[in-house]
Amino acid sequence: MMLKHFAPTTDPVVSEYVEKIAYRLENALPGTRRIAVVVDQSGEEPPVLPDGTVVISERSILTAQDEAEFAGIVAHAMAHAALKRFSFPVIPLNGFENSPAYAPMKAMQRQVEIDADRRAVRAMIQSGFDPSAFVRYVARTQPDAARLGEMRWELSLWQPREYTQSGEFASIQKRLRAN
Numbered sequence: 001m002m003l004k005h006f007a008p009t010t011d012p013v014v015s016e017y018v019e020k021i022a023y024r025l026e027n028a029l030p031g032t033r034r035i036a037v038v039v040d041q042s043g044e045e046p047p048v049l050p051d052g053t054v055v056i057s058e059r060s061i062l063t064a065q066d067e068a069e070f071a072g073i074v075a076h077a078m079a080h081a082a083l084k085r086f087s088f089p090v091i092p093l094n095g096f097e098n099s100p101a102y103a104p105m106k107a108m109q110r111q112v113e114i115d116a117d118r119r120a121v122r123a124m125i126q127s128g129f130d131p132s133a134f135v136r137y138v139a140r141t142q143p144d145a146a147r148l149g150e151m152r153w154e155l156s157l158w159q160p161r162e163y164t165q166s167g168e169f170a171s172i173q174k175r176l177r178a179n
């Protein structure tokens with residue numbers, strides 16, 4: 001794992017905020033609240049290190065439109081840690097997309113994401129974060145009909161309810177933009 005590229009955040013207010021979100025989610029995802037907050041990491045997917053540390057970047061706070069979307073990003077990563085099923089890239093390099101292993105690996109990769117998505121949706125509901133915000137986030141950033149269909153299915157299993165959000169997320173975003 002290329003830890004040297006992950007510079008830790010220098011703002012304790014930001015890391016405390018991320019910890020607080022993870023703390024709320026931890027009841028639904030026990031034993032997964034080992035969080036490292038970094039300035040940036042490449043790609044949409046927050047990595048989970050082999051020891052279960054979930055790496056959350058400041059950039060993902062800026063990518064999210066509200067607290068519930070950000071909670072979804074954290075919940076999805078914590079779900080990977082809880083399920084011990086980690087995201088992995090399947091890169092069509094050197095003609096790998098023509099290999100007989102490519103389609104099964106793509107299918108496996110998608111299933112790992114679907115399992116994490118559904119676990120994240122359940123954890124959000126149990127922790128009082130609006131799960132439809134995470135569906136919206138995935139639809140905007142990583143549109144995948146199969147993933148979205150499974151997330152909407154998971155959502156449909158649960159009683160709709162009202163969710164409230166704190167104003168804290170906006171102030172954290174403002175802080176990051178000013179840094």
Ligand SMILES: [Zn+2]
Binds near residue numbers: 045116
């Ligand atoms: Zn994932």
